[in-house]
Amino acid sequence: MRVFIILMLACFSVCINAQNDTVFNEGNTLYNQGKYAEAIKKYEALLDKNEHAVALYFNLANAHYKLNNISPSVYYFEKAKLLSTDDKDIENNLVFAQNMTVDAIDTLPEVGFSRIFKDIVNTFSSDSWAKLAISGILAFVLFFLLYHFTSATSQKRVAFVISVLGFLIAVFSLVIAFQKNNLEIKNNPAIVFAQESRVKADPNNTSEEVFRLHEGTKVQVLESYENWCKIEIADKTTGWIPSEDVKLLKFFR
Known part of the structure; x- marks a missing residue:
């Protein structure tokens, strides 16, 4: 059956x-x-x-x-x-x-250590970093056992060095995997669908208008409150936009 x-x-x-x-x-x-x-x-x-x-x-x-x-x-x-x-x-x-969009927003570049660190984090996906961490742990365990059971001094030295490297790679990869996962969680892009949307300083219609956005512009949604979304644009400027004016990219209907 x-x-x-x-x-x-x-x-x-x-x-x-x-x-x-x-x-x-x-x-x-x-x-x-x-x-x-x-x-x-x-x-x-x-x-x-x-x-x-x-x-x-x-x-x-x-x-x-x-x-x-x-x-x-x-x-x-x-x-x-x-x-x-x-x-x-x-x-x-x-x-x-x-190129059909109206808004011309300059991207604020990452500089210094922040840029280098982000480039390293974005080299692989969080899953790939996790797999690399597991590989490092396996290398550490295997070569530590080899170090423990072998009697030759040269082999002990090589096994010890490789086991330490495996441990360091595992720790480093695990930290980066968590960082990559956090970046992926925080990454919440959306596209403006309103022909023109007035972005406010606070999540209410009577609040001061800080700037305007037009259809097709990509934003990052930082948080939501009632019928409003707090957004950030490429130059790191933030504001509140009506939820109905944007459509989340990670939403799969």
Whole structure:
């Protein structure tokens, strides 16, 4: 009975995937015919089914770009980039989409030790740093045992040095893994979807306006309060924006 249920679930999964592929291909056909609005409907139908793939976001972004829909174009290119960080086509098309935005915000560069440390942390993902830490621990244990049980002086010296290096690598990698994880948690990007949004000093409509943002601008959401989000832009300026004016990139519907 259990085998039958597994086979039924497998067949159901295959059918669902085949249907999704059909819808995706229909969207691509419409896109190639220049029917971008209709293609978008097909792609969004897949999103409603919780389909999240690089190709889907990339094609959806391209369709919006063809229609000069600034915010959705930037938004879906950014989402595609989250799933495929080294894709040059995504990077290039994202730049084209960002060129349609109004806001020109200078990025505040990292300097000194802070920049060096952040570059080291961002070398690998938190999982990769954790794996490196585990490798260091294994090296420490193995060579410490070799140091303990071997009798040759030269072998003891080599085993001791390698075991110490393994321990240091493990500690360093573990610290960096925690730092990388903290950075990933704090990284909460969003795209402005309002045509123009007035950013306030405090989370209320009567507060002083500090600056304005326009559609397609990328921000960092620092915290939320009721119907407001505290944001930070590239030059480190902060303010409060209505929650409905921004859309989080890490949210997968």
